[in-house]
Amino acid sequence: MNLSRRQALALGGAAVSVTLLPVSFAFAASDASTAEIAAFTGGATAGEGSIELTTPEIAENGNTVPIAISAPGATSVILIADGNPTPRVAVAHFGAGAEPMVATRIRLAGTQNVIAVAQMADGSFVKTARAVKVTIGGCGG
Numbered sequence: 001m002n003l004s005r006r007q008a009l010a011l012g013g014a015a016v017s018v019t020l021l022p023v024s025f026a027f028a029a030s031d032a033s034t035a036e037i038a039a040f041t042g043g044a045t046a047g048e049g050s051i052e053l054t055t056p057e058i059a060e061n062g063n064t065v066p067i068a069i070s071a072p073g074a075t076s077v078i079l080i081a082d083g084n085p086t087p088r089v090a091v092a093h094f095g096a097g098a099e100p101m102v103a104t105r106i107r108l109a110g111t112q113n114v115i116a117v118a119q120m121a122d123g124s125f126v127k128t129a130r131a132v133k134v135t136i137g138g139c140g141g
Helices: 005-041
Strands: 052-054 065-070 074-081 088-093 101-106 112-120 125-134
Touching (some): 005 074, 005 112, 005 125, 065 112, 088 101
Antiparallel strands (some): 052 065, 065 101, 074 088, 112 125
């Protein structure tokens, strides 16, 4: 089989593209979660503060992972799973007199970080994150 220089370059370029494709998807998840946080905060930086995120260290089943967020003084919170195809899992807004606490079960595509960001009553933002190891696949397999 005789390949021209142009065909050899095209074949080599295709091989490199196929090799790097999974890497680009891995970075896309991180970019998507960063974009979700920026959209929630309006581009403001989130500091550390009085937000508590409760997750299991190891989830035996990624289909039902219990999560709880407690953020005294918060007006709203967002929950993000940075390895899921759609990173924004939930957004909760708290009315006057409501206890700023959320508890739910979420689906995780695999081992990843779960991030909670809260908007406080003074307009500032606080953030926390926890790593969850998933032993049986959730929404990804």
